[in-house]
Amino acid sequence: MTRMTDLPDNVVITKLDALVNWCRKNSLWPMPFATACCGIELMATGASRHDIARFGAEVFRFSPRQCDLMIVAGRVVMKMMPVLQRIWLQMHEPKWCISMGACASTGGVFDTYAVVQGIDRFIPVDMYVPGCPPRPEQLLQAIIDLQEKIQREGSAWGKDVERRPHQPPRALLADPKNPRLLVAGPPIFAQDEAANKWDTGKRGESPDS
């Protein structure tokens, strides 16, 4: 009978999930969604001095179907948000999103009628990078942190996707405070209270008070 200690040195026993995550995290394909000055820093991160290739993420593709990491660099206005969501939905699982810079994360100094105050109100975000614009080192740190997250959370067959809380589609209702505004209402297919237990998110529900 062969024992574990009898294996030769070049054989490693591990879980398949860990192997797959190790492959995924070292081969991120970023989709640059660069709308402002953060995009310049994103280009600098991809250039030779800072060299994002050291972390396996150098293959920028401008087609969302070939990418698994969306880097939103810069402010997003409300007219652009449906475009951003569409690009996000076109990316294949597993996929991640980095919100790069103050504008993408919070709206930054652009607290105006047109600028979305943080893209995480409308699409999921894995990593936030502070800075205005962030240094390339900060973006690289975000990628390193994201790699840790991928190693920790992913699974080979998408079990983590199934474990995600399912948020049922929600009806759009007129806001009583502002009839011209539509806000997210109750779930469309709600049968009982149990179906509503995921109804926790406040983000995106109401406008700023």
Next chain:
Amino acid sequence: MVSSETIQAIQARFPSAEITEFRKQFRVCVPREIVHDVLRFLKDECGFTLIIDITCVDYLYYPKAKDRFGVVYIVGRPENADRLIVKTFVNDPEPTLPTVTDLWEGARWLEREVWDMFGIRFEGHANLRRILLPEDFQDHPLRKDYPLQGRGERHNIPVVTRDMG
């Protein structure tokens, strides 16, 4: 600098025009009824064949302002790089001006932008719809009575969650 002959010709043709000078730049303030005639005169007889810009100013909180909106036309003469500013005033409700797209085709997008941002309607414009903001936007955000942070339009977007894609 616009020559004094041109200025005198404008003044002779349109006595109601108020022509002022500031640092060798001339500004012609005219009533809204004759602004189209003035611009046609400038284009056909004075050689101002270029419309450089059409924009607008909202004088809502100006204490001394008599009218609410000032619409500014900047016309140019390519032969000698002259510029002339023609200004007229319109008021609520339904601020309306005649279009100048029959004089300059290039005024189409400029008038659309003024409509989009200030709500000045240009009568006779073939395609007066929003140019910058989304089509379903309700307000004209560069008006001074529009709140800076909007009326919730920036958050009126459906949410995409993880399980949707």
